[in-house]
Amino acid sequence: MAQVKKEEKYPIAKRFDIADVQVSREAQAVKPEVIARQIKRAKNPVLVTGGYLLKEPELVDYAVKFYEKGLKIIATGGSSKPLIERGVEPLTVSYTLHHFTQYMLDDEWQGFDGNGKYDVVLFLGFIPYYLSRMLSALKHFSKVTTISIDQFYQPHAKFSFTNLTRNKELHYRMLDEIINLIGGE
């Protein structure tokens, strides 16, 4: 499996929509190893998958790999169907990202499995403007660590991949690197 080379230059972190501007902090555009570290340190991490999994089979492959490494999956937008076909058992399939975000803003919520609220949330496979609004809500009204691992740089996440729209292969290699680094159960 190809690793991201150390000498590889990352593209600049250009917002998915140049007009999506806020005054508060913008996401740190980070390398895969930083994200892997966040996942490993987390008490209750989760991967939330979105509707782009229905269009880009490679994203299903990566979600399956994350699952096989022990990451729980909340499947939204219909992404559950290809995941279930690949043997994944998502925590939930029928709650929208909107539901999930609203629940995450509530201090009393104990998660879909009742094991406590998720402290590190990764997002994969979302329409960028849709995810952006949810990340904005989570940024302003919660303390959760949000991480976008999509091809578009998401300014309202705490951590985000940089803008990878020109280089899909680099995007996939970076996903591979996270999966390699987080080890396994």
Place this chain on the structure above:
Amino acid sequence: MALNLKGSFVLDELKNVQITIGKILEEGEEWDEPVGPTPMPGIADLRKWDHTLLERYEPFYAPMQDFCTLCTMGPCDLSSNKRGACGIDLKTAKARLVTIACSIGAAAHTAHARHMLDYVIEQFGEDTPIDLGPDVNVEAPNIRTIIGVRPRTLGDLKVALEWAEREIVKVLHSTHIGNEESLIDYESKAMHVSMCDHIGMEVADIAQIVAFNYPKAEPDTPLVDAGFGVVDRTKPVIVVVGHNVMYARPVMDYLEEQGRLDEFEITGLCCTVHDMTRYNARAKVFGPISYQLRVIRAGLPDIVISDEQCIRADLLEACSLMGIPLIATSDAAMRGLPDATDWPVEKIVSALINGEVPGVFLSDPEKIGQVAPIVAEEVFRKKDRTKLFFKSDDEFREEIAKCTQCMNCVFTCPHSLRIDQGMAHAQKTGDISKLAELEDRCIACMKCEQACPKKIKIINVIMQSNLQNLYAKTGMMRVGRGPIQDTEIRKVGQPIVFGQIPGVIAPVGCVNYPDLKDDLREIIEEFLRRKYIVVTSGCHAMDIGMLKDEEGKTLYEKYPGNFDAGGLVNVGACVADSHIAGAAIKIANIFAMRPLRGNYAEIADYALNRIGAVGFSWGPYSHKAASIATGFNRLGVPVVVGPHGTKYRRAYIGKPWKKEKWWVYDIKTGEKTYIEPAPDALLISVETKEEAIVQLAKLTIRPNDTGMGRQIKLTHYLELSKKYLGRYPDDWPIYVRSEADLPLRTKDELLKILEDEHGWKIDWEKKKILEGPIRPLDPGFNPTLVEEVFEKYSRK
């Protein structure tokens, strides 16, 4: 009878005393329904109902900006819910912004109604009776319920309109610096002003139906041509864009009088064309609002008439570049043009034909009727229509060659369309198919061209690339029918409330869809096949007429137009959305005999607990969409929006695990009862068509469903979830009250799941649930969230 007295009266016996009487309405004889608790409600009068809703459906905010620049103390950083100089925090600032958006939407419909009503009263007289056909006795359900009057004439609509205008101003006042500090109270005001919106819409549509003799609740209205390719390019083309038919009507009248209607193509864009076809079914639907630049850049119109709302703010520039004269008609959008209202017709025609002015502001409808055809004919004579977006193939290819793949377009496109990839592929291979694929998802907003450093005409490139398919996007739209008949309500009221008709899905609104347009057809047909009632309006209704299945048929050609199971009802323009709210109100009134007069909270409570209706806006983008949706929410009707809907910044989403939030009073037992979270949200967005379908099915579930009704609704919810999400939904057990609620075909399987995975106790011999549900199924269950309603019916 209604007694109208107007003017000043001097009493002989009392010197120097003069009484001025505007209007007296004596309702007693003709409407003996007692006045309910909230006729003509002010901001505070329905606040208790709003707070009850918002306690359960907590507002959710997704800030588009975390700063405020509305006053000179700012700009203020409100991030992480900080307070600005005026003391407002981020959430409350967002609630205020939503209130402002809803006020804009309400003002748009209400100003439209004011314009229309004043005009038709002047033309036809205020004593013109309101006659919506033989099957409509409850003629104005929103006005009856909210205002507390029963309008019989056009003049009677004034009282409702004046109330709406007054309340909109009051709500707008509350958004001034230094007023409200509670986000919940801002949301209550957003709901209040959105209820005004529903009044404005109802007044506007009743006025035009009555005055212009539109179809009156007839299910079988004509089918009219719809789509980019519908016009005959050998005739002069008159295009009207906007929402107010007042200015298109005289054009059709004039040509009809002259016996020349067949010599012209009369078409329109956006809601105004709905009303053109309601007035004269020979008008053609060019397309929804996103087709403005498609149509103009193609050079198809010979004259454009603009009225109001949702029209591009660069319409004049777009028309001028193509040599198309523009007549602006509404004082809401005068476009910097000279006021030609008092000019003689000949002078206006000459100025437009000779290019002395790029357009005129002309507010006299009758003059427009005369001017537009003459100008169109002259422009048509001079125009070359052989090429549409580019003069030659070379010019088209040269435009593509300019692209450097800088991607500035992608990073400003609302859909992040990969224009760069389409251009690169075309440059390398000559194949334009990747550019062509973008057309269907492009809303032609033109932001890409603004961002392009090479000034490429990106929209033209995309449209030209898919020209054949674009031209083939033609179909048939069923003309808007206006209200739902009382007789239809009588037939379907019980099955809707009991749940045998699984729900009413109402796709309405704009065209900022997340993906391919055909998704809308797929979503709707899934419900039509399952015998839901589908009621549509506005741009959604137009697009449905342009989308065909594999056999080349639109949904209008496949499904009947009656308000019944499996029916596809087009009510008309966006102001006709009032009839959708009206249908919900009429179910409460005609089927359940609930009094309407000034009795809003009881009716909304009835809808929330009993009527499985869900609004659906797959591509919302206007402020009016915000107020329409929020008005439905106050009426107890949940709304699902496409992903762009998150940019309204606010949603209403309940939290199912908070059991204390899900309660009702049961009038039968006299007790407060905990219930299943149905519906679990009032306003929520979805990302994909798959998610939309499943959410819509879920949100039709109501606490009052009978066993049979819940069984039918759960059958669809479970089947659709399995079909689109790959397995049963996570939350289906919370909607099960007894074994009678379970789908018959999968009953054993589901009982086993309840036992094994959820710990429910099952009597397998009798196949009965012994323990597990939140509450048992009680056929006499009579839920309400309104204390006063509970007390009223408990006493009875």
